[in-house]
Amino acid sequence: MTDVLIVGAGPTGLTLACDLARRGVALRIVDRSPEHPRSSRSKGPNARSLEVLEDLGVVEAVLAAGSPPLPMRKYRDGVPVADTDPYAGSSPTPDAPYDRGRLIAQWRLEEILRDRLAGYGVAVETGTEVVGLTDDGSSVTVTLADGSTAGARYVVGCDGAHSRVRKLLGVPFDGETDEEQLMVCGDVEITPGVLDRGIWHQWFDEDGAVMLCPVPGTRTGWWFQSGPERDADGRPLAPSPDGFRRLFARHTRLPAGSITGATLLSTYRVNVRMADRYRVGRVLLAGDAAHVHAIAGGLGMNTGIQDAFNLGWKLDRTLRKRGGPGLLDTYEEERLPVAAWTLALTSERLRATLEAIREPGGGLDTAITPSTAGLDRGYRWSSLARLGNGGGNGDGDEDGVRSGDRAPDAPCAEAATGAPTRLFRVFAGPHITVLGFGAGTERTLREAAGTHGEAVRTSRVYDAGEPGPGTAAPDALHDRDGLARAAYGVDGDTVVVIRPDNHVALIAAARDRDAVRRCLDALDGVREPDPMSVASMVDGTRKG
Known part of the structure; x- marks a missing residue:
């Protein structure tokens, strides 16, 4: 079993x-x-x-x-008419390290x-x-x-x-299949030098289309997509290597023999x-x-x-x-x-x-x-977004990060060593993450660690000017530029709980320790605090 x-x-x-x-x-x-x-x-x-x-x-x-997404070249009657880069002008931000x-x-x-x-x-x-x-x-x-x-x-x-x-x-x-919107697809080999492999080529004509995108990691491989060939009665024909060559030649005005191989042919229906x-x-x-x-x-x-x-x-x-x-x-x-x-x-x-x-x-x-x-998809409607706060933090269309939202990233530093790190590195792994912004969160962090043990990773987040030399715990973070606070929109002493799938479970004032407890109990189960673990955490904080 x-x-x-x-x-x-x-x-x-x-x-x-x-x-x-x-x-x-x-x-x-x-x-x-x-x-x-x-x-x-x-x-x-x-x-x-x-x-x-x-x-x-x-x-x-x-x-x-x-490879990064490629610029797209559009053709009409075999002639290039426009180049477009859908990601022109976009770049990573502190809270989103991948912009494409x-x-x-x-x-x-x-x-x-x-x-x-x-x-x-x-x-x-x-x-x-x-x-x-x-x-x-x-x-x-x-x-x-x-x-x-x-x-x-x-x-x-x-x-x-x-x-x-x-x-x-x-x-x-349940749903529907559109038998009119058909596409034949496959992997093709094209003679080197025939097409620029730094471009996603797209030919759109009145009677059909061909799209060719280079497959990264290959010298001659391309993704082939096209409208199907049709018989005299307008019925779509099954894809074939020769059919791909005919479609290629018709729309690109390039020699049909440029396609030297075609495999994994299929017909796609919407x-x-x-x-x-x-x-x-x-x-x-x-x-x-x-x-x-x-x-x-x-x-x-x-x-x-x-x-x-x-x-x-x-x-x-x-x-x-x-x-x-x-x-x-x-x-x-x-x-x-x-x-x-x-x-x-x-x-x-x-x-x-x-x-x-x-x-x-x-x-x-x-x-x-x-x-x-996919960066704007969250779960504000979820029952998990209402943990410990009566629903107020997960409802409505409030601006800023709320319970249920994707947890943003932010660059920061390891408070103990000054080494650069990111919130995503703290989140990575199977644990729940509990961030504590401000000195008033330290008791809540100790309680969370003492009760839930290795199921949670707690991290005190220090602001600019903190901590004093030699006072930071090993898992503490230094938000020197204020980007972590800005990412979560928090002021004052605030606890942020991040689910294992890197969505926000709770944002609560440090004084609301009951909300944090209820949230962690719902995510990890109700547990009794380990007195030795809590004592060890308190002692470690004093020594740190």
Whole structure:
């Protein structure tokens, strides 16, 4: 019997597996494919997903393997008519270190995540297909295609839009498929020198389109997307290498033989569908198994990665019988509305893009908006955003950071050594973070550490002019430029609690220690303070 069985080893399943494995959760991750796919598919993680990947310890590998988003060159009748850089003028800010996503082939991202998972002693079990499951209320028995069975305390279906897990649960996948908006896709090889690999090329004509984006880490590989060829009656033809060459030559006015290879060919239809629930007993859904939408804005894989990051810590605490009642139910409570929002946004961006490309100079840059970066998605409506404060800190449209929002970053320094650091480095890992701004928070920090132990990381945040020489605790931070206070909009003595998925759980005045206690009890379970731990913390503070 394992704790968690993850079905599907794409970016969603691998993100969840990495997060659970670092928490010490016993898990298996299976995929029905006999070998790891080499499809480029998704264009890469957006800014918010890069933050998740940083927390998981793989962002440097992702940045090294990928490339920044490329400027887009739009053509009409084979002639360049406009160059556009959707990110011109944008740059990282103190609270958001990634102002844009990263281009990387999906197979390469999955490879990086599998390597990370292997470091925890877990490998993907390929060629393992789930064909049945039974939930008896205390565990789930899964039947595999070879006739064997496996037991798990929880099962998570990350097995894509055609999810077997979702179908076995009988969960509706309501929505619609647009049979008119078709696209043929694939990975192609193009003779070196034919096209500039520093450009995402987009040909839009009255009778169709071709889009070619270079695959990072290759010399000749490109993502190919186009409207399909059609027969004499207007019916779409299945994609083929020769068909790709004909489409390429028609729209680019370049030799058809420039395409020297074409693989992983598929037809894409715009599907806008969403499961009506993400949990049935001990079985949960994530990623494309729970929602699919238009590709405009590139949010498919990213929404799945962020599903997984929301779910991982909640599963862990539920397995350990930590956290408040219903903690696992907040996964659906928080992520289902995000999926609904994503469906609406991507459908609207697709409409805007199709309208834009009717005119010369229009292109895929129309699909990109500040919201597609994922940095403005939070959970202010969630019951977890109301912990300990009667709902006031998580409701409404107040300006500034509130409970449920993404936790911003800020550069600061280690107070004990002066070495530069960032809030994201403090947040990174499976713990809850408790920041204390001002001397009046020290008692609350001691209580949190004494009661919740290694489940929390407490950090006193000193202002400019503090602390005195040799007085800072090892985990203390120095907010010398006031950027941490500015990021959270706090004045005076204030406690900020950050969830393990790097969303704000609570912002409370230091005097409101009961609110902090209630919040931590809901996130980590009610615990009795450890007198020795508290005494040690107090003594350490005096000596520090």
